[in-house]
Amino acid sequence: MTEALSYFTTAWFDPWLLFLIAAGTFAGIYIGAIPGLSVTMAVSILISFTFSWDVNDALCLMVGIFMGGVYGGSRTAILLNIPGAPSAIATALDGYPLAQRGEAGEAIGISTVMSFFGGMVGIALLAIGAPIISDFALTFQPRDYMLLAILGILLVGSLSGESLAKGVVAGAFGMLIGTVGLDPLTAEERFTFGFTELWNGISFVAVMIGLFGVAEALGQLRQLELPAIKQKITRIVPSWASLRRYLPLSLQTSMIGVIIGALPGVGGDIAALMAYDYAKRTVRDPEVPFGKGAREGLVAPESANNAAVGGAFIPMLTLGIPGDAVTAIFIGALFIHGLNPGPMLMIEQPHMFWFMVGNLVLACVFMLIFGLTGIRIFTKIVEIPKGILIPLILLLSVVGAYAVNNSVTDVYWMLGFGVLGYFMKQYGYQVGPVILGVILARLIDENWRRAIISEQEHLGSFFANMFASPLSLVLFAAVVLTVLSQTPVLGWIRRLFRRA
Amino acid sequence: MDYHEHHVKHRGEDAFGLVVLVVSVLLLWKSYTIAGFSALSSPGAFPMAASAVMVFSASLVVIGNARRRGRLSGEEILPRTVVLFTALVIAYAAALVPLGFLPASFLFLILAMKLLYRASWLRSLIIALASLALVYIVFRLVFQVVLPQGIVPEDEILAMFRHHPAPEAP
């Protein structure tokens, strides 16, 4: 135990490591905030950059960037409606309306504190429950992933705005966009219309920047004459009373974040969206309706996406299985530095586990410090006159869309989706469901096919085995309940009973 | 499913709904051509399911639109500024490769700020140069994103800085 403690605090008393984590977290916040720069990208560049470094130094820097980057995405989501990273999509839904009401400072304050809280919950569960949680995550079969993704797609109901039908149109369209390209399982072409450029599919980040950032910028052009929104900076750190109020929700959504983060191949973006949905279903009386600037709509995704960081490290440190794209690169980095990540890492190098946990705690603390300072300057961005801000948003959108794959084609996609998003908004179609569809399409498609192939194409045995597994049964029940709560079916049944 | 009788209809809303329906039918047909009904696990199965859902809900939208006799809103869907600015952005994207990232972005920023804000030349110039410098440092130098070069031979210039006058530079 004392040994664990000494590994845990390795970086705490080493000024150089401390500096690296701080620098990483600081850089991560900005990497996360800038669309097109991702934590994945930064960490993979760092692999070659830190090649000759000591492994501890490299890991400190990378952990900082990871934690800061997941949080940083919320900045641009709140201020400009461009989620800097996919895990901040849900944050934009209520964060941007808050900024539009002149409460950007408070929105950033809440998201920072909740990110810190979620991050800490994630780390705590990593520290105490890693082996149990990773074994649990392994029991997820393809059909469970499919059910989970279907549960996610039902979020369309929460994101549809005034018309459910229009939301479903948008969600289905998003799922079709997500299937464009060479089928990852059979290399069959889908919706490529003979273009090799489409083999790789349509860049998800380009779609996201287009539908959110560019569509919003074009929409803003309609009200160019309106003066920029004055930001009232009254309170940045949320009051103790409001913290107490949001704490239960934050704790619950952090749990969602950890579990989803720990599942291999599912990351913070889905965790944040599911947490948002959870908040929308459970919070009965938000001060402001969801989608119009509800603070609960910030608390949930921001707690969940940072909790997912700790979650993603669970299978990585215990089994050498990446919990998401970033931990996949961490695994690569450990290889290069001569450590062999895998189930043996905990046994052969027990210090590594506690060292990482200690670093994550530090990164989380630095995130809180850097997150709460300099908010005033940041909120000034929203006060820039629109005639200057909109061209700058477009510049950033173009570079961001290009940078993901170094592709000019992606820039065109981004603009195309920007124009589409503009029309969709004018006619009452929400853009959220499209993004949701794109994120979840592959998860549903591939796992459905794996599941049914495993049953040798027999639907009967597919359902039989589903009902035989407690986990699948729970997920299935959740799907059924959600469908019932969103459609009039439940009402019909009730009326039927009343008549009887 | 679609209850907003009291809502004001936007210009072109009916047409947009129809376009969406037509697109969804085309996508359904295209999904069918991937693998037909060959197997439950075929690459076309999921696209067919998704596009069928899209056709169904798009039909609901179109029916809802037809039933609603809302007053037509006088609001302009495509004001002149939006059209002009969109054209400018498309021209910018088209100029990225032939002109290169730096000149194209510079021209775009100056023109866009003139169009939207009527900023003074000096102010536009300063903002454009400062933001471009920042973007270039972050994306090209720190993150090594190779931006389209066009007419400015950046690589050669960078290599010169790196190898000739200062060999100790990283």
Added chain:
Amino acid sequence: MRRLLVGAAALTMVVAGPVVAQDFPAKDLQGIIQWGAGGSTDVVMRSVTPHAEEVLGADVVMQNKTGGVGAIATKFVYAQKADGYTLLMGAENPQLYKVMGLGDIDYSSFVPIDILARGVPILVAKNDAPYGTLKELIDYAQAHPGEVKVGSTGPGGLPSVVTAMLQSQTDLPMTAVPYDGDGPALTALMGGAIDVMPAVLGAALENIKAGRIKPLAVIETEANPVLPDVPPVTDTLPDIATYLPWGPFFGVFVKEGTPPEAVEKLTAAYRAGAESDDFKKLMDERGYKLMNLSGEEARAFLDRWQSVTSWLVYDAGIAKKSPEEFGIPKP
């Protein structure tokens, strides 16, 4: 305009120091990696390149361009100038593009700079499977046709080729469940979603050591030093030796027509990189066989690999076109 500026830049360089043709590289290079960040191709390239950079005296800016089983990156590099400044950092996949219908470009359109290393395939099973050897697996699968779920990474991937090898020797009715890569498939194996999986040794090694999955056979003619107790596949199916040695490989390539000086410089740089102790250690520990082939040797290796594998997948019925169409000779 561009030429003018280049001219001006060149002029200043002449003033600063003489520039002649053998001064390759005069600027930073680009390395296009076919597979995603954190994957084995990515790890290999990112660990060998820093050593090569030292020899070259220039940076190699590496980017991952994924998709289309590596075809996107391959086409991209092929579309660049043949000046040696754009490197293709790839795996074995392009050698099957022609028969899999993924385009007309393969490594014959490129000059191999260095074939760095080759992976050794190994057949692994989930721990609670009712068989412990290849022989028992064959018997079990024949007694329960279609019930054994074998992990796959799509047609043309390592698992599909190894399964085709095994099926060319004996009746082995299994159901192939496709995954996005060997990482996710091995995870599924540990979770019991699939029963067996042919994987590259390096990816499965740590899990074997930890006893989370069990090895059935290495697809080689002799046991591997990292796992000396695992029998070679030829113990059970001796005739499979005609296909061996076989394995996925990693290499650095430039487009055909690249000036010989550039090819020479690059070859020397990557050879030095592959000979570095760091890289050797990394490859040994991961169970890869260091190859470090260039020039004619590399070409011969690529041709043999293509001929063996193309005919194998064609005979197994997973290829879309016959290797004959492209003049790929039978092994």
